[in-house]
Amino acid sequence: MPHTPVWFMRQAGRSLPEYRxxxxxxxxxxxxxxxxxxxxxxxxxxRRHHVDAAILFSDIVVPIAAAGVDLDIVAGTGPVVxxxxxxxxxxxxxxxxxxxxxxxxxxxxxxxxxxxxxxxxIGFAGAPFTLASYLIEGGPxxxxxxxxxxxxxxxxxxxxxxSRLADIxxxxxxxxxxxxxxxxxxxxxxxxxxxxxxxxxxxxxxSARVLRGLADAGVPRIHFGVGTAVLLRAMGExxxxxxxxxxxxxxxxxxxxxxxxxxxxxxLDPAILFAGWDVVRCEADRVLEQGRAAPGHVFNLGHGVMxxxxxxxxxxxxxxxHEASAR
Amino acid sequence: MPHTPVWFMRQAGRSLPEYRxxxxxxxxxxxxxxxxxxxxxxxxxxRRHHVDAAILFSDIVVPIAAAGVDLDIVAGTGPVVxxxxxxxxxxxxxxxxxxxxxxxxxxxxxxxxxxxxxxxxIGFAGAPFTLASYLIEGGPxxxxxxxxxxxxxxxxxxxxxxSRLADIxxxxxxxxxxxxxxxxxxxxxxxxxxxxxxxxxxxxxxSARVLRGLADAGVPRIHFGVGTAVLLRAMGExxxxxxxxxxxxxxxxxxxxxxxxxxxxxxLDPAILFAGWDVVRCEADRVLEQGRAAPGHVFNLGHGVMxxxxxxxxxxxxxxxHEASAR
Numbered sequence: 311m312p313h314t315p316v317w318f319m320r321q322a323g324r325s326l327p328e329y330r331x332x333x334x335x336x337x338x339x340x341x342x343x344x345x346x347x348x349x350x351x352x353x354x355x356x357r358r359h360h361v362d363a364a365i366l367f368s369d370i371v372v373p374i375a376a377a378g379v380d381l382d383i384v385a386g387t388g389p390v391v392x393x394x395x396x397x398x399x400x401x402x403x404x405x406x407x408x409x410x411x412x413x414x415x416x417x418x419x420x421x422x423x424x425x426x427x428x429x430x431x432i433g434f435a436g437a438p439f440t441l442a443s444y445l446i447e448g449g450p451x452x453x454x455x456x457x458x459x460x461x462x463x464x465x466x467x468x469x470x471x472x473s474r475l476a477d478i479x480x481x482x483x484x485x486x487x488x489x490x491x492x493x494x495x496x497x498x499x500x501x502x503x504x505x506x507x508x509x510x511x512x513x514x515x516x517s518a519r520v521l522r523g524l525a526d527a528g529v530p531r532i533h534f535g536v537g538t539a540v541l542l543r544a545m546g547e548x549x550x551x552x553x554x555x556x557x558x559x560x561x562x563x564x565x566x567x568x569x570x571x572x573x574x575x576x577x578l579d580p581a582i583l584f585a586g587w588d589v590v591r592c593e594a595d596r597v598l599e600q601g602r603a604a605p606g607h608v609f610n611l612g613h614g615v616m617x618x619x620x621x622x623x624x625x626x627x628x629x630x631x632h633e634a635s636a637r
Numbered sequence: 638m639p640h641t642p643v644w645f646m647r648q649a650g651r652s653l654p655e656y657r658x659x660x661x662x663x664x665x666x667x668x669x670x671x672x673x674x675x676x677x678x679x680x681x682x683x684r685r686h687h688v689d690a691a692i693l694f695s696d697i698v699v700p701i702a703a704a705g706v707d708l709d710i711v712a713g714t715g716p717v718v719x720x721x722x723x724x725x726x727x728x729x730x731x732x733x734x735x736x737x738x739x740x741x742x743x744x745x746x747x748x749x750x751x752x753x754x755x756x757x758x759i760g761f762a763g764a765p766f767t768l769a770s771y772l773i774e775g776g777p778x779x780x781x782x783x784x785x786x787x788x789x790x791x792x793x794x795x796x797x798x799x800s801r802l803a804d805i806x807x808x809x810x811x812x813x814x815x816x817x818x819x820x821x822x823x824x825x826x827x828x829x830x831x832x833x834x835x836x837x838x839x840x841x842x843x844s845a846r847v848l849r850g851l852a853d854a855g856v857p858r859i860h861f862g863v864g865t866a867v868l869l870r871a872m873g874e875x876x877x878x879x880x881x882x883x884x885x886x887x888x889x890x891x892x893x894x895x896x897x898x899x900x901x902x903x904x905l906d907p908a909i910l911f912a913g914w915d916v917v918r919c920e921a922d923r924v925l926e927q928g929r930a931a932p933g934h935v936f937n938l939g940h941g942v943m944x945x946x947x948x949x950x951x952x953x954x955x956x957x958x959h960e961a962s963a964r
Contacts, residue, residue, distance in 0.1 A: 452779075455908050455943060462912035462920075502864070505885050505906070537829070539866040540885050558832050558867050579832070581782050585789035593789075616782060 314598060314607055314635035315362035316628050317432070319534070319554075320614030321355035322367045325621050328354050338383035342372050348418040349425060356429055359625045360632075363430045363493070364422065366486065368415065370436025370497055371444060373482040374475070376411040377404050379445065387449065394448035396456070398467055404445070407478050409485045419489035430493060432532070433486035437498035438475035438516040440535075445471070454503045461512050472516040480523045487527045495532040495554070496520060498545070502537025502556075509541050514548050521549030532575055536613050546572045557582075557612030562603035573606025580611045583623050590623060591630055598635055609635075641925060641934055641962035642689035643955050644759070646861075646881075647941030648682035649694045652948050655681050665710035669699050675745040676752060683756055686952045687959075690757045690820070691749065693813065695742070697763025697824055698771060700809040701802070703738040704731050706772065714776065721775035723783070725794055731772070734805050736812045746816035757820060759859070760813035764825035765802035765843040767862075772798070781830045788839050799843040807850045814854045822859040822881070823847060825872070829864025829883075836868050841875050848876030859902055863940050873899045884909075884939030889930035900933030907938045910950050917950060918957055925962055936962075 323329055329351055333341055341347050351367040371389045375381055380392040380403075395401065409416065422431050443457045444450070451457070461468050483494050498517060501509060521531050533545050534554025546553045546568040553572050555564045557579035564574055582593045594609075601607030609631045615624065650656055656678055660668055668674050678694040698716045702708055707719040707730075720730065736743065749758050770784045771777070778784070788795050810821050825844060828836060848858050860872050861881025873880045873895040880899050882891045884906035891901055909920045921936075928934030936958045942951065 453908065453943060455911060455945065458906065458908035459911035462909060462916045502885075505887065507887070537864055558829075560832065560834070579785065581780065581785035582789060584782060584786035589789045616780060618782065 311362070312636050313632045314601065314609050316609035316631040317361040317363040317365060318355070318359075318611050318615050318624060319365070321359065321361060321365065321624070322351045323615065324617035325615050325619040325624070326354055326358065327621075328358075338369060338385075339372070339375060339381075342368050343414045345414055345417040345421055348414075349421040352418075352422055352431075353425060355624075356426070358621065359628045361628055363432050364426055365432040365495070366415070366419065366422070366434045366491065368434045370441060370499070372415070373407060373412060373435065373478050374404065374441055374445065376482075377407050377478050379403055381444075389444045390449045391445055394456075395445045395471060396460070398470070401467075401470055401474065404471070404474050404478070406474070407481050409481065409488070412482055412485050415482070416485050416489040419486055419491055423490040431491045433483055433491035433494040435479045435483050435494070435496055435520075437496045437501070437520065437533075437535075438472040438479060439501050439504075439513045440497065440499045441475045441479070442468075442471055443500050454500065458503075461508070465512070468512060472513070473519075476516045476519045479520045483520065483524060484527070487524065487529055491529065493530040493532060494524065495534060496550070498533065498535040501535040501541060501545070502539075504541070506540045506544055510544050514544055517545075518548040525549065532608075534575065542567045543569070552606070552608060554610065555612065561597065561600040561607065565604040570605050572604075573608065574601060574604040575608040575610050577610070577612040580613050580616050580619070583616075583619050583627070587623070587626065590627060594627060594630055595634060598631065638689070639963050640959045641928065641936050643936035643958040644688040644690040644692060645682070645686075645938050645942050645951060646692070648686065648688060648692065648951070649678050650942065651944035652942050652946040652951070653681055653685065654948075655685075665696060665712075666699070666702060669695050670741045672741055672744040672748055675741075676748040679745075679749055679758075680752060682951075683753070685948065686955045688955055690759050691753055692759040692822070693742070693746065693749070693761045693818065695761045697768060697826070699742070700734060700739060700762065700805050701731065701768055701772065703809075704734050704805050706730055708771075716771045717776045718772055721783075722772045722798060723787070725797070728794075728797055728801065731798070731801050731805070733801070734808050736808065736815070739809055739812050742809070743812050743816040746813055746818055750817040758818045760810055760818035760821040762806045762810050762821070762823055762847075764823045764828065764847065764860075764862075765799040765806060766828050766831075766840045767824065767826045768802045768806070769795075769798055770827050781827065785830075788835070792839070795839060799840070800846075803843045803846045806847045810847065810851060811854070814851065814856055818856065820857040820859060821851065822861060823877070825860070825862040828862040828868060828872070829866075831868070833867045833871055837871050841871055844872075845875040852876065859935075861902065869894045870896070879933070879935060881937065882939065888924065888927040888934065892931040897932055899931075900935065901928060901931040902935040902937050904937070904939040907940050907943050907946070910943075910946050910954070914950070914953065917954060921954060921957055922961060925958065
């Protein structure tokens with residue numbers, strides 16, 4: 311590629327008027343299960359922004375809903391689990407999945423690969439810790455109190471839960487790879503709530519089982535979380551080819567921490583997009599410059615596109631990254 | 638002191654039944670303005686847990702309410718500002734304060750010092766960035782979108798706002814010192830939303846003006862924020878004697894980052910308190926052991942006591958820290 315590739319987490323979503331229009335009246339989970347709708351939503355930012363990759367429109371709770379968990383995605387709140395998992399008997403509500411349980415995802419991927427041509431499609435799954443946090447808390451959390459309490463006080467139950475989630479995630483990603491995605495990203499969005507020691511003991515083995523379980527698939531594996539300054543090395547060791555970095559750690563520092571064997575993805579603060587074009591351009595140039603220290607750099611934000619973002623700024627940013635990095 | 642001193646952020650508060658009883662029917666802001674009530678609430682955890690310090694019961698928005706900002710503290714939400722500050726003209730709603738504007742705080746401190754005897758009282762203020770985030774967002778935030786947008790796009794307005802907040806904070810803490818507190822803690826709870834470069838450029842100078850402005854007062858200055866792994870060195874440089882560390886960074890790592898001139902405070906994860914006594918004891922011992930690397934260690938949690946915490950666990954933890962560190 312003659313320039314640094316660029317895509318955005320949550321590039322398909324509420325920042326786009328064409329997304330809000332097509333989603334009107336369709337629930338989030340329902341929209342993830344309709345291949346034609348997934349295809350259109352996934353393609354929208356590719357058409358509009360000319361990003362270098364599409365990312366499958368989905369939600370991290372899609373595979374656990376397919377595994378039998380009664381949940382809904384509530385607008386303005388996030389995933390809400392009807393009966394949280396707090397005891398061993400609750401594990402029965404989380405059965406293994408087969409590719410047939412997520413056939414709508416395979417169908418979406420096939421439709422997308424046919425439409426996208428040379429543009430790669432990135433597959434998508436939540437990591438065991440982040441999925442567990444929703445299942446245990448019953449919804450989004452700021453403190454992860456019940457999640458951590460189980461992790462510390464009931465390590466056998468914790469391991470059983472995360473093992474099930476690792477199996478589900480592996481099947482979910484393998485289904486996407488078999489259907490044709492060119493890369494996968496494992497989102498451990500909330501792993502940054504943990505210290506490195508706790509992450510290594512209680513989380514890394516499960517994420518590693520997912521990432522290493524895909525080693526023979528021959529597609530790049532991206533591993534991302536927010537607020538992971540102290541976890542970056544461990545997240546690389548979990549078996550990723552590319553580590554996603556939020557805006558708190560400059561990419562040159564990050565590559566010093568993670569080492570020369572991993573490409574980096576990131577890491578413009580999504581809030582920068584609200585600061586006017588001069589600031590956006592200047593900060594994007596800084597990210598590109600710092601990214602040169604890494605053995606490979608995929609330009610992205612440091613977290614997802616915020617719904618209030620002006621999509622024209624994203625379009626302009628893609629063009630700028632292409633132009634500035636080709637120089 | 639024959640043992641490591643220990644106190645807990647939010648030790649006075651909702652975890653205590655005697656607090657919930659005495660607060661019944663009294664709004665949060667109102668309760669911070671009644672010296673007899675402040676005194677009783679501040680003393681409750683000292684009596685119950687035998688901690689080595691009291692921390693003045695207050696809220697970080699108390700001085701900005703005294704400065705004329707129309708706000709309320711809404712149960713279950715947090716501070717809600719009626720008219721957020723978004724433009725230069727809005728700054729007029731934030732006038733300087735004099736000690737007379739916060740005379741209830743001086744009165745509370747005097748009552749407390751008389752009651753506490755040899756037990757030190759720690760004064761309390763929010764740092765300019767965290768205060769600004771409430772004023773700009775209009776309430777709590779997960780993204781600090783409007784705060785960062787002002788910081789990047791309107792640096793003059795930003796500096797004017799944070800300068801006013803630094804002056805207010807300085808007067809608020811000086812009033813507490815003049816009334817007799819033995820130490821002060823500057824809470825920059827949400828500074829961890831920033832990269833080190835942004836913190837150094839846009840925040841540190843204002844926090845430093847507060848902390849250095851108290852250098853001649855002869856009381857230790859503690860500086861704390863959450864998720865500050867990449868900011869620890871800068872937070873020490875801002876002029877603190879003690880840097881508070883959350884649970885994400887082990888204290889031995891932290892002292893390597895911050896250097897030998899600063900004592901540390903922290904850093905047991907408040908979620909550990911829900912994991913059963915064996916885990917609490919084991920993790921407390923780890924914190925004490927790692928704290929030995931620092932030139933001084935004040936045992937604390939890595940963030941505030943959560944309302945759901947069993948107070949008996951805190952009492953037992955204080956006794957354990959005293960006993961284990963005296964060995």
